[in-house]
Amino acid sequence: MVTYYRDPAVEVTSDRIALGDRAYPIAALHRVWHRRGARRWSGVVNRGALGVLMLGPLVAAAFGILLALLLETSLMTTAAIVAASVVVGLAVVPVADLLLDRVDRSYDRGTRDLELWALIGGAPVLLLHSTDARRFNQIYRALQRAVESSTVTSR
Known part of the structure; x- marks a missing residue:
């Protein structure tokens, strides 16, 4: 198992993403995207x-x-x-x-609210909401790497 990102609230590994008390297997994420909210x-x-x-x-x-x-x-x-x-x-x-x-x-x-979404079991799920642009981008990139590596290994 490879750890791509870890802080006290979020952990992204090659197997799963854990956000506080919630965890989702990387294989269950069918689509991952982000949204930028209104400017603060x-x-x-x-x-x-x-x-x-x-x-x-x-x-x-x-x-x-x-x-x-x-x-x-x-x-x-x-x-x-x-x-x-x-x-x-x-x-x-x-x-x-x-x-x-x-x-x-x-x-x-940053000056915007940022949201990280994923399609899990056919339903959109809000994984993360943050106003910290740097942390959000690190988590988003780590999740992208985890998803990419899972699709490469599953082929």
Whole structure:
């Protein structure tokens, strides 16, 4: 028996798929497909907010430099405003790493509800519902490999 995927709730092997307290033999799956649900706009808005957070200090720094150049102040005052603006702009570097990590994780989670279906005994059965795109894709691909290997060995 080959294990294609395993986590605390799902196990896909060459013999069966187990989802919590339910298990189905791979040979009983006659057709496997997935459906994507409606877009969850909260995920899209979250990504947009993260982008604005990353650009905010840079825009503030550019505004400070522009302000320093437009104001008719002494050279020292202008230099101090430009230096402060550059420091604000550089402050975004460590924060940007944290925000980019959050953006990466938001893509892993996805913005849609995902469903994994199979035709078992002539009836469509919902095997899995998830909002975690990365995990869903791993399970779906593991199930595809298990079904493919079962059809190759049954020939």
